Amino acid sequence: MSSKEKIAIFWYRRDLRLHDNAGLYHALRSGYRVLPLFIFDRNILDALDNKYDKRVTFIHKTLAGIQESLKEKSSDILIEYGFPKAVWEKIISQYDIAEVYTNHDYEPYATERDQEIAGILKTKNIDLKSFKDQVIFEKQEILTGQNTPYTVFTPYSRAWKAKVNDFFLSSYPVEKYLDRLIKTQLPQLPSLEDIGFQETPDDFPSASVDEQLLNKYEEQRNYPAINGTSRLGIHLRFGTVSIRDLARKASKHSETWLNELIWRDFYHQILWNYPHVGKGHAFRSEYDRIKWRNNEKEFKAWCEGKTGYPLVDAGMHELNETGFMHNRVRMVTASFLTKHLLIDWRWGEAYFAEKLLDYDLAANNGGWQWAAGSGTDAAPYFRIFNPAAQTEKFDKKGDYIKKWVPELNSLDYPSPIVDHKFARERCLKAYKEALDKG
Structure with a gap:
C-alpha cells in the first residue's frame, strides 16, 4: 500500500462478518481501497469487572477468523486497543483517509461515541458514513x-x-468486491492478555x-x-x-x-x-414511583439461585454456569425478582447484562421492563407469574429443574424465600400505591 494512497476505512463494531455487511459493501463500492478496522474499546472493556468474560473471548475468536479470511486475499484488518478518540487521532495521522464507513449502533454510548468521532473526522474533511445493518x-x-x-x-x-x-x-453482495480491499500485512491480533482479559473455553453455540x-x-x-x-x-x-x-x-x-x-x-x-429507557428510566414514567424493597440479602439469593423456587433457581444456575437462560425462564426469573421480591428491575437488568452471552441493551431492557410492567407492551402489573404453575405447564416432568438444581430434594435446598400468595398481595399493593399517585 502506498503511503500516499487515499483510502477508505471500514470500522467494525457489532457486525463481525464479511458476508452481507452493509457498511463494508458500501466501503468497497466507494472507489477507494478499503482497510478494515476494529477497536477494542476501553470505555467498554474497562467497565467489565470480570476479566474472564466469554464475550470478549468470542469477539477475539471471531476477529481471528476474519483476519485469517482477509489474509487469504492478501489483505488484513487493523486491530487497535484503546479509547476510540485517541485511536482515531492516531489513525488519522498514519493514513490518508478519504472516507470512513460503518454500521449504525443505536445504544446511547454508541451514538455519543459516533458523534464524537464524526466531529474529529470532520476537522480533517473526512466523512463518517453509517448504514443500517x-x-x-x-x-x-x-x-x-x-x-x-x-x-x-x-x-x-x-x-x-x-x-x-x-x-x-x-443480501449485500460483498464477496463480488473483496478485491478492493487493501493489500497489506499488519501486526497480528493482540492476545487476550494484551488487552487485560483471560481466555475462556471456546464452547459457543453454532452460528447456523x-x-x-x-x-x-x-x-x-x-x-x-x-x-x-x-x-x-x-x-x-x-x-x-x-x-x-x-x-x-x-x-x-x-x-x-x-x-x-x-x-x-x-x-x-x-x-x-425513547432513549431514556437506555439510561435507567422506566418507559412509563409513573412506574419510577414504585417503592422497591431492594433487600440485598434476597437479591443475593436470587443471583445465586437459592430462592427455594426450583424453576427460578434452575434458571439462575443455568445463567451463572453457561451465560444462557431459556427465554421462558427469563420471564419467570425476572417477574419473580420484581414482583415477588419487589426488587428494582434495574438490579436484575444489570445482573443479566453482566452474565448473558447474548446481552443486548435494547432486548434486555425491553424484557426486564416487560416483566416489571413498566415498559412497552408490558405485562399488566397485576399479572404475576406463579413459578409453580409455570413449572407445571412448561417443565411438568421436572427435567430442566433436575438438571440445574440437583440438590432439590436434599437438606441443602432452601425453603421458599417468600410465600407466593403473600408476595402477590404485597406487590399489588405497592404497585397500586405508586400508580394511584398519578
Whole structure:
C-alpha cells in the first residue's frame, strides 16, 4: 500500500462478518481501497469487572477468523486497543483517509461515541458514513398512521410484515468486491492478555440454525428442557450472522421465529425513539414511583439461585454456569425478582447484562421492563407469574429443574424465600400505591 494512497476505512463494531455487511459493501463500492478496522474499546472493556468474560473471548475468536479470511486475499484488518478518540487521532495521522464507513449502533454510548468521532473526522474533511445493518427496519421506518413510533408490538409486527419485501431481505453482495480491499500485512491480533482479559473455553453455540428446529419452533420453544430454540443470540449481538439471511429463513420455516426477530427490531426502535429507557428510566414514567424493597440479602439469593423456587433457581444456575437462560425462564426469573421480591428491575437488568452471552441493551431492557410492567407492551402489573404453575405447564416432568438444581430434594435446598400468595398481595399493593399517585 502506498503511503500516499487515499483510502477508505471500514470500522467494525457489532457486525463481525464479511458476508452481507452493509457498511463494508458500501466501503468497497466507494472507489477507494478499503482497510478494515476494529477497536477494542476501553470505555467498554474497562467497565467489565470480570476479566474472564466469554464475550470478549468470542469477539477475539471471531476477529481471528476474519483476519485469517482477509489474509487469504492478501489483505488484513487493523486491530487497535484503546479509547476510540485517541485511536482515531492516531489513525488519522498514519493514513490518508478519504472516507470512513460503518454500521449504525443505536445504544446511547454508541451514538455519543459516533458523534464524537464524526466531529474529529470532520476537522480533517473526512466523512463518517453509517448504514443500517443489524435490523431489518430501524429508527422511524415503521410508523403509525399518526407518524409516531409504535409502542405496542402486535400492530408494529403487522406493519413490519406489510412493509417487508425482497428489497429489505436481500443480501449485500460483498464477496463480488473483496478485491478492493487493501493489500497489506499488519501486526497480528493482540492476545487476550494484551488487552487485560483471560481466555475462556471456546464452547459457543453454532452460528447456523437447523431447519428442523425452526419447523418445530412454535411447539417446542416454551419448554426449557428441550433444545427447541436457536441459541443465535450471541451471533445476533455481535453480528456474526446476517439478520437478512435469518429473516428470509424464518419467513420460509417459522412465523413464530420471525416474530422473535421482529421483537428485536421493535426494541431497537424503542431504544432509538425513547432513549431514556437506555439510561435507567422506566418507559412509563409513573412506574419510577414504585417503592422497591431492594433487600440485598434476597437479591443475593436470587443471583445465586437459592430462592427455594426450583424453576427460578434452575434458571439462575443455568445463567451463572453457561451465560444462557431459556427465554421462558427469563420471564419467570425476572417477574419473580420484581414482583415477588419487589426488587428494582434495574438490579436484575444489570445482573443479566453482566452474565448473558447474548446481552443486548435494547432486548434486555425491553424484557426486564416487560416483566416489571413498566415498559412497552408490558405485562399488566397485576399479572404475576406463579413459578409453580409455570413449572407445571412448561417443565411438568421436572427435567430442566433436575438438571440445574440437583440438590432439590436434599437438606441443602432452601425453603421458599417468600410465600407466593403473600408476595402477590404485597406487590399489588405497592404497585397500586405508586400508580394511584398519578
